[in-house]
Amino acid sequence: MKTYPLLSCAAERDKLIKVKAYIKTESGSAVIRLRMNGKVLEYTPDADGRFEHEFNFKNGGNYIMIDFDRFTGTVQMTAEYV
Secondary structure, three states, X not given: OEEEEEEEEOOOOOEEEEEEXXXXXXXXXXXEEEEEOOEEEEEOOOOOXXXXXXXXXXXXXXXXXXXXXXXXXXXXEEEEEO
């Protein structure tokens, strides 16, 4: 499995970030992975390949990544302050 960081967020104060993703899988799999300092969470897109979640980043050291396992397809991801 290969991991690719797609977004790195650092905050001086609380930041609420909305992340939206669309993963069109032709083969293999892809999992969204969030690392907040030492804590790691994994999210699987829904059956249509869509993912939407709000994260509260309290400080720096935040990374949103996608873990690919023999993946072929398309990934679209956006992030915005809420």
